[in-house]
Amino acid sequence: MKTYGLIGYPLSHSFSKKYFTEKFQNEGITNNQYELFPIGDINSLPDLLAENPSIVGLNVTIPHKVTVLPFLNDIEEAAEKIGAVNCICIRSFEGDTYMKGYNTDAFGFEESLKPLLKPQHQKALVFGDGGAAKAVKYVLEKLNIEYQIVVRKAISGAILYEDITAEILKSHKLLINTTPLGMSPHIETCPNIDYSLLNEEYLAYDLVYNPLETIFLAKAAENGASIKNGLEMLYKQAEKAWCIWNNVR
Template identity: 80%
Template sequence: MKTYGLIGFPLSHSFSKKYFTEKFINEGIKDHQYELFPIESIKSLPDLLVKNPSLYGLNVTIPHKVAVMPFLNDIEEAAEKIGAVNCIAIRSFEGETYLKGFNTDAFGFETSLKPLLEPQHKKALIFGDGGAAKAVKYVLEKLNIQFQVVVRKATEGTILYTQVTDEILQSHKLLINTTPLGMSPNIDTFPEINYNILGKDHLAYDLVYNPLETAFLLKAAEQGAKTKNGLEMLHQQAEKAWCIWNNIL
């Protein structure tokens, strides 16, 4: 039996377990299972690996995407540049466990974003500056899209929501929410900007996928903006992880 799983804390609900369990059933993949491993401290990882010798791969979620990096034997270049790992391939060599880290969030985001981009999407506003924003910044830099990060508490290189002027909204046609604002059960929350400025040339992308249409996307759509939720990104990053775990690259 090959085991895959998700580490993070807490793990009250998991897209990954449902996705991979259904994948195994629908594609007739036998002797495979996907489990949840809620570990509060990343220091528990070595013990987890010892107790679960059938593990071939792990997904990594909050709060371990950065803290897990020192525990890895190798890290792909993209994950190194992003500064976060959300996928680990596990192999055994001569009795030793070998861990390699990857970031599939960037792949998922880029793959789902690129078909929507138009010539006017040369500048972006990124709402939030947490772990999820790391992969978004990496992709925007790769695509030569300038960006400004918007946060609630000022840090170097960012601006506050109160500093997002109408002129900034008019010149930044790509809006990306990387925060939990609007995520169930807090579906009435959203990045506080002047949505009246948005129009048909804007593209609003929300990494949140539950609900499928957040308040952020609804408000943008009401002004004629194109919208995209995070579900396809999630599917793409999951399939990328499957390819990594099984060396289908």
């Protein structure tokens, strides 16, 4: 039996378990299972692997995407540049465990974003600078899209929401929400910008996928902007993880 799973804490609900369990059933993949491993302390990872020798692949979620790095034997270039891992491939050689880390969030975001980009989307406002923003910034740099980070509390290299002037908003026609604003159950929240300035030239992308249309996306759409939620990104990063675990190119 091959075991795949998700480490993080808490793990009250999991897209990944549902996705992969259904994948195994629908594609007739036998002797595979996907389990949840809620670990609060990343230092317990070696014990988890020792107790579950059938684990060959892990997804990684909050709060371990960065703290897991010292436990890895190798890390792909993209994940190293991003500074965060959300996928681990695990192999055993002569009794030793070998772990390589990847970041499939970047792949999922890039693949879902690229088809939507238009010539005017050369500058982006990125709302939030937490873990989710790491992969977004990596992809924007890869695509040569300038970006400005927007946060609620002052940090170096970012501006505050109240600093967003009409001129700034008019010159940044790609808007990306990497924060939990609008996520269930707090669906009434959204990035605090002047949505009335938006029009059909704008693209609003929300990493949130529950609900499928956040207040951020709804307000952007009301003013003519194209919108995209994070569901396709989620599916694409999951499929990329599957390919990594099974060495599929």
